[in-house]
Amino acid sequence: MTRWSEEIAQSFHSGECGHWLPFLPEGVRIYAVGDVHGRADLMDRLFHKIDHDLAKRPIVRPICVFLGDYVDRGPKSCDVIDSLIRRGSEREFVFLRGNHEAVAIRSLTDVAIFENWMRRLGGLETLVSYGIEPKKVLSESGVAELQLVFRERLPDAHLRFLNGLQSSFSCGKVFFAHAGVKPGVALSRQSERDLLWIRDEFLSSTLNFEKLVVHGHTPVQRIDMRSNRINIDTGAFVTGHLTCLIVDREGLSVLATG
Structure with a gap:
């Protein structure tokens, strides 16, 4: 058990999230993974840990839930x-949309959004990962041409993947979203903007959200576990710590890189 698993177990047994029991239906286990941000190396290491855990502890229905922000900032x-x-073709996966995927998709058809994404949100690193030389294209042809090059280099399978991402996922008494939920609004009526972008209003709330909310979006040094939510974005692209929260019917544990 990792240090974070021990801390999660202590928080759980102290009653932090115990009132949500049982978390999941019988025979289901969820592996929820935080913001990857281009760190393919960390993701591969985490997959190895997940595969190892499943080999040791088989279960009828394992579900991997990724919370979004797959692209930008990191190199791959x-x-x-x-x-x-x-x-995703090998077992049951749920891929949620992060705000970075939403911006990347919009940048394909809006030059102003493309430039903002590239210069301020880490899109430059994403372009390089697709074999593009942004500085060269910008110096020779400008932003509009660079946007066109990105549209041409983005594989159809990647575009289908990005367009097919879900806004949220719910199972048992657990609700998964990239950023969180708007307090006081039913989970079934949450707007996509809030699910992908919300911060302070959600993070500071002590309200009961109907279900335990597992989210990312706001980087933290260590998993932030509250009575109504758990933040598992541990800033992988900077820290080297990509985190997976394991949700079993009767408990919580953690797998992490670094």
Whole structure:
């Protein structure tokens, strides 16, 4: 058991999330993975840990839930999506949309959004991962041409993957979203913008959200476990710590890189 698994277990047994029991239906286990941000190396290491855990503890229905933000900032966004597409054909996966995927998709058809994505949100690293030389294209032809090159280099399978991402996922008494939920609004009526972008209003809330919310989006040094939510974005692209929260019917544990 990792240090974080021990801390999660202590928090759980102290009653932090115990009122949500049982978390899941019989025979289901969920492996929820936080923001990857182009760190294909960490994701591959985490997959190895998940596979090892499943080999030791088989279960009828394992589900891998990825919370979004697969691209940008880290160096291997293209490889991350390739790997997720391949893995998604092997067992049950749920891929959620992060705000970075939403912006990347919009950048394909809006030059202003493309430039903002590239210069401020880590899109530059994503372009490089697709074999593009942004500085060269910009110096020779400009932003509009670079946007066109990106549209041409993005494989159809990657575009289908990005367009097919879900806004949220619910199972048993657990609700998964990239950023969180708007307090006071039923989970069934959450807007996509809040699911992908919300921060302070959600993070500071002590309200009961109907279900335990597992989310990412806001990087933390260590898993942030509250009575109504758990944040598992541990800033992988900077820290080297990519985190997976394991949700079993009667408990919680953690797998992590680093």
